[in-house]
Amino acid sequence: MTRESNDQNNGKNNPEDISKVTLEYPLDYLLTDDDNTPPAEGHALARLDEEKLMVVPEPGIPFPIPYRDIVSITPDDYRLKLALSSGETLTLFNLGYKYQDFIRDITRLRNQVLIKDLLMEETYSGVAVKAQLTSIDPHTGLSTALGCEARLYETGLVIIPEHQYPFRLPYGVISGITKQDYAITLTTDTGERFILSKMGNQFDLFGQTLYQAMSNLSLKLQQSIKDLLDKTSPLNARKITRIMKDGKAVKKMDIQAIDPKLWLRLEDKINNHSIKEEYHFLKSLGRQDRICIGFKRGLMGDLTDEYIWFLVPIYDMDPTKPGNAVAMTAFTTKNRNGATYFFRIAGREEYKTFHSIQQLDQKTDEIINMLNFSMLMVNFRREPIYLSENQLKNPRYLKYRFAVDNLHSLKTLRNLFIGRVIHASPKQWKQDVMNLLTFNVSERSEDKRWSKRR
Template sequence: DIDDLFDDDYTLRLTDYTGRRYDLSMFGKAYGQIAADVAGRRRDRLQHDLLLTGIGKPEPFPGSVFGPTGPAKAELRLFDDLLVAMPERGLMWGLPYSFIDRVEGDAEQYRVRVVDDGGVVHEFGWLAKRSEQFRDMLQRRLDELAARTARTLGALLPGVDPSVLGRLAAVMRDGRAVQQRTVEAIDPALWTRLEAVVVGTEELRASYEVLGSMSPPGWAAFGVKAVDPRTDGPGPADPNAAAVAAANAGEALPADDPPGPPTARLWYFCPLARDGRPLNAVAQEITSEGGHATYVFRLMEPERFAGLAADAVEAEVAAAVARLNRTLLSLNFRREPIYTSDEQIQEGPFGRYRVALRKLDYLQWARKA
């Protein structure tokens, strides 16, 4: 519940989310250790409460985040799939590697710039001699993620030309949802192949075809994300566990041990229309789980949607679907934070989402959608 922590010349100033401030002092020689311990515990707890725990053990980098008012001292953590920035003051935040377009280094100023898929530039510095290590490790993990996506798609779409598969993996990297028109621009035959994978059963196809018939041509989108066995992948009793682990590690399987179905999370979006006119709504369903439910989300505020020019609707709907996809990925497809009532979050068993609901704008948006 501590919103701000400030080390003010041997006085530790704590401000909670209600605005109440607590000044802690007179610790003598123990002050430095106490301040560091409180700050560290707060960082670790907030990382958990803000759903910013990625895959693998994070590599920490003391540094800074550059914002509108200049650099702010921060700890940067690189997970296998997520970059987390922890400023000493202010809100910590994370950037899944799925949404990073490129990484740039500035050797003269010892800075690293990370450009996301929305064109926003995130700049980090004060890394001293570790600037290159930070940049290289981040780039290496991005490359590993892209390779894992390519392996997953290769297992799902056997026989596709490697060059075509590489282009598809680039646009679908680790869960980016891609529209039909984008997939067919790579290869007109790919969308039908993806449909057979994402909606492969009669039950799934029946609901998908109904929703697809209500969607403008080319606007539907598929998402594919490899499941890491270290987190939410198959357990030891799963007969495909060894195959999944080997595939994710890039290892070959024994010739007499054919792989089972690849372990991946699959889902689709169908932006909805009525009588050919786009609606302010999109249907979404995860198809790789045992139980299936279709969710309908509002894409944006009704006033904004009503005010869109006719030639802007298509691009704005695509951007809103991408935003929703990013939100669901950031939540790791947890449904409870979205549909659980405020009362249950404040007082009930879902209280673990209380801080996330208070702090995360994308979660607040998804709950209203």
């Protein structure tokens, strides 16, 4: 078949269009592993479709390689080496003048699958540029530089480094942005720095679209705040927008320091919803000055519904009292969520060692910041947090396997996760909450989760 060009057109393209066709390339292949098994090799036809590379030997039995099973793609002197999750290496060569086309196609198709698997799916802005990415570690100061593609989406920037996994930077975790010497520097809430440069004539378009996307999110939140608080000043609206950007859950004391009325209006949103009984029960157990509420509009493409979530930290200086947990519940104004999720504040043995409530307060603030950051990084998805390792083996949940293995924020959430309590009847829900909190302070194993089936 004739391959249509997918090159950029003034930075505007749709990187997903290529996934709608099947591409074919004649080539030679060599499949090897580490246990001295005789290699499989010969001439073949390589077929690329939406989900996999299919190698069709001539003659021989075709064998499929899902893109999820490709650990890395490495070009080497007109040969392409694919490291597979099985430990095997597939080398593809003799592609002739189609070598670069094949690299571009398999990379883009694989990236589309990984972007979905890494929970990055959302509305694409239409702007994608080639750039050099320099990453600077906040702890060591060490930097790495490599080529990448940078794509702008509605609520985040997706960066696809050459021969590495894509990753997403939600606009809500970007605390600073500067443009200088044809480079854009992004600083995150955790202190990481990412510098995008060498964008050529796409620099201005990319920078303008990035600023516009971040501005749109800010304006959307400011409008939501004005809807909640008819008489709040523009200055207070901007202050609140900065601390609640992109749906972050913010502590009661921090919101009240700007506008005490906003906290009451946020609680009104909960009180007007069927979730209010659960909220007030958790509130009665928790540290009320550290309860957090966050909200946003337009989550997952819904432009009218409001997504509201709250965090209630539950802890005490008495380590035997049910607690050492942050309860998280999320709902929309149209529908309620079906469960409350619980995360550990401290390790179960560590929890017994705190000498003052101030130490526990500080630890809780750290965990709340981590939960905020991690929930934004996983785009507020909750299902991959609670699924067990056995459940992840189910073909139904295969889409989450790659994210669980490779998305650091999701690993963090799963490591802290204690269990979830389904909202059945109010009486049963309250009993299950207390059972979970009691389990969490009595269980010695650090990684054991609560289950109602116990």
